[in-house]
Amino acid sequence: MNLTAFPAALLALIGTVALAAASDISVMTTQQIMTARPTSGELAVAGRIYNPEAPVPPQCYTAIEGRYNPCYVCHQNNDDPTRPSFMQDGSLQQAYEFSEAGLTNHHRNLFLDRTDQVAAISDRDILAYIDHDNYSPLADRLNANGWTGWKPDLAGYADGTTAFDARGHARDGSGWVAFNYKPQPSTFWPTNGSTDDVLIRLPAAFRTLPDGSPSRDAYTANLALLELSFQDLDSVTLPAVDETALNDDIDGDGKLGTATTITRRATYLGAASEVPLHRMLYPLGTEFLHSVRYVGIDGDKITTARRMKELRYMIKTRALSLPELASRYGNEIQEKIDENLPRYIDLGDRGMDTGFGWTLLGFIEDADGALRPQTNEEQFFCRGCHSTLGANLDQTWAFPRKQRGAQGWGYIDYTTMRDLPNLGEAMGEIETYFTRVGGGDEFRSNTEILARWFNPDGTVNHAAMAGKTVYDLITPSRERALQLNKAYRVIVSQQSFVYGRDATVTPPHNVHERIDDATADTLPRDKRFAHDIRLSWD
Structure with missing residues (x-):
C-alpha cells in the first residue's frame, strides 16, 4: 500500500508522519523495525506490514514444556458433518506448526519491562482515565473525516448496563441486544487485563411483523430461535412473549397466550418467516458489537470500565452453505500445510473480509485515548480468532456461550454465575483450564491466580475453588x-499495538521469542483434549 492509496479518512484519524520517515520505514528489515519500533500509524503510512502472521496471537508462542496445554480452547477437530466448522486444527495442541515468518514471535511488547513507566502513572490519574467516555465522540469524529463505513449507532454505550433494559434491549431503540455469557478462557478474563461485553443485532425483518410494524415479541422469539440453533435444543425459555401479537403458538401448548418457552421450528417468525433456521449459522445481515474495555474499579469491586480499549464490529455479509464452508476451510487447511501466509480482502472504510462470510471492522485508542480506526495490520490481528480456528462457531465465540434461556438476556454479569462445565465435561470450565494449563493464563505468569487457586506444589487447590462464582475466580484485586490498566496505557501512549496488546508489567517467562523446530517441546497425545466452547447450563 502506498501513501496515495491510503484512505484519506483513516490517514486523518490516525495521524501522519514525515514522508522521509515513512520512506525509511518502507525499506527497513523486520529486525530493524523491531529495534526502531515505529508506531502502528507510521507503519501504515509507509505501506509496510511488519508482521505477515499478525492473526497468530502471542499466546500461540507459550512454552508448553511437554505438559501444559492452553491451546485446546481454540484448536479442535470436528467430525460432525453438520457442524459448520471444518478447520481440523487440533494438531496445533501438540506442536508448533508455523510458516517460516511465523517462527519468529513478532509480539515484542511481551519482552519489555514497563515497571518504571507504570510506576510513573498515579492511581488517581489512571482511575480518572478509565472512567472517561471515549466512545460517544467517535461517530462525530468519523463523520467529520468523511468516513463511509459503519459508525457507532448505540446511545449511552459507554455506561454499559444502563444503556439496556432488563431484557437486554438497547433503550435507544437501535435494535442492539446485550446478552450474558461466560468469558472465554483466558485472554478476556479481567484478571488478565480487560473487561468486555458483546451485543447482537438481527436484521429488520427479524424485528418486525409481516406488515412491517416493529415487534418486540417477534424479535424476542427470533433471538431465542437463534439460541436454539446454536445449542441443539428442542426448546428454551425466553422473556414473556404475546403469542396473540404473533398469531403463532410458539410454545406448542395448543392456545395463544403469554409464552415463556419456545419450541424449535424450521423457520424464523414475523417478517422473517421465510428465512430457514440453520444449525449453528447466523442469518445474513447479523451484526455483533464487541467492546474491549479497561478493568473498571469501584472501591474494591471490579466492574466494566467506561473507557474502551477497542470497539469491534462484525456483520455477516454472505450466507455460505455447508459445502461452501467446507470448501473454504479445505483451502485454508491446504494453505497452512503449504506454509502460505494468510491473506485478506481490504474493504477500505467498511473493514476487512474474512473470507468466511463476515466483514470485520475495528477501532482502537490513539495516543491521547480517543478511538480511531485500526490500521490494516491492527485489524488483521482480529482475523485470527474470527476465521480459521476449529473451536469457534460461525466464526464467533460469545453467543454460543450465552447463559441459557430468559436469564441470559441482559448486560453481562457473572457475579452470581457458577463455574459450569463445557458440554461433555464433568469439572467446571475454569477449574479444568487451571488443571490443564498449570496457571490462569497461557504463559502461567498471573501470580495472583497462582496464589489464590493453586497449591505450593503447582497443583490446583480444588477446595479453595469450591462454591466460588465466576466473578470470584477471574477478577483481579x-x-x-490498577497495574494492568497502567501497563496498557503505556502501550497506548506508544501506539505500539502491532508489537502486542497484552497488558504486562514485567515480561512473562514461559514464552518463546522464536520457535526452533528441532528443539521446541511437543505434547504427548494424552495431553490433547476435545473441547466444546458451549456450556452445560443444566
Missing part, C-alpha cells in the same frame, strides 16, 4: 487491576 484492586492493586492488580
Whole structure:
C-alpha cells in the first residue's frame, strides 16, 4: 500500500508522519523495525506490514514444556458433518506448526519491562482515565473525516448496563441486544487485563411483523430461535412473549397466550418467516458489537470500565452453505500445510473480509485515548480468532456461550454465575483450564491466580475453588487491576499495538521469542483434549 492509496479518512484519524520517515520505514528489515519500533500509524503510512502472521496471537508462542496445554480452547477437530466448522486444527495442541515468518514471535511488547513507566502513572490519574467516555465522540469524529463505513449507532454505550433494559434491549431503540455469557478462557478474563461485553443485532425483518410494524415479541422469539440453533435444543425459555401479537403458538401448548418457552421450528417468525433456521449459522445481515474495555474499579469491586480499549464490529455479509464452508476451510487447511501466509480482502472504510462470510471492522485508542480506526495490520490481528480456528462457531465465540434461556438476556454479569462445565465435561470450565494449563493464563505468569487457586506444589487447590462464582475466580484485586490498566496505557501512549496488546508489567517467562523446530517441546497425545466452547447450563 502506498501513501496515495491510503484512505484519506483513516490517514486523518490516525495521524501522519514525515514522508522521509515513512520512506525509511518502507525499506527497513523486520529486525530493524523491531529495534526502531515505529508506531502502528507510521507503519501504515509507509505501506509496510511488519508482521505477515499478525492473526497468530502471542499466546500461540507459550512454552508448553511437554505438559501444559492452553491451546485446546481454540484448536479442535470436528467430525460432525453438520457442524459448520471444518478447520481440523487440533494438531496445533501438540506442536508448533508455523510458516517460516511465523517462527519468529513478532509480539515484542511481551519482552519489555514497563515497571518504571507504570510506576510513573498515579492511581488517581489512571482511575480518572478509565472512567472517561471515549466512545460517544467517535461517530462525530468519523463523520467529520468523511468516513463511509459503519459508525457507532448505540446511545449511552459507554455506561454499559444502563444503556439496556432488563431484557437486554438497547433503550435507544437501535435494535442492539446485550446478552450474558461466560468469558472465554483466558485472554478476556479481567484478571488478565480487560473487561468486555458483546451485543447482537438481527436484521429488520427479524424485528418486525409481516406488515412491517416493529415487534418486540417477534424479535424476542427470533433471538431465542437463534439460541436454539446454536445449542441443539428442542426448546428454551425466553422473556414473556404475546403469542396473540404473533398469531403463532410458539410454545406448542395448543392456545395463544403469554409464552415463556419456545419450541424449535424450521423457520424464523414475523417478517422473517421465510428465512430457514440453520444449525449453528447466523442469518445474513447479523451484526455483533464487541467492546474491549479497561478493568473498571469501584472501591474494591471490579466492574466494566467506561473507557474502551477497542470497539469491534462484525456483520455477516454472505450466507455460505455447508459445502461452501467446507470448501473454504479445505483451502485454508491446504494453505497452512503449504506454509502460505494468510491473506485478506481490504474493504477500505467498511473493514476487512474474512473470507468466511463476515466483514470485520475495528477501532482502537490513539495516543491521547480517543478511538480511531485500526490500521490494516491492527485489524488483521482480529482475523485470527474470527476465521480459521476449529473451536469457534460461525466464526464467533460469545453467543454460543450465552447463559441459557430468559436469564441470559441482559448486560453481562457473572457475579452470581457458577463455574459450569463445557458440554461433555464433568469439572467446571475454569477449574479444568487451571488443571490443564498449570496457571490462569497461557504463559502461567498471573501470580495472583497462582496464589489464590493453586497449591505450593503447582497443583490446583480444588477446595479453595469450591462454591466460588465466576466473578470470584477471574477478577483481579484492586492493586492488580490498577497495574494492568497502567501497563496498557503505556502501550497506548506508544501506539505500539502491532508489537502486542497484552497488558504486562514485567515480561512473562514461559514464552518463546522464536520457535526452533528441532528443539521446541511437543505434547504427548494424552495431553490433547476435545473441547466444546458451549456450556452445560443444566
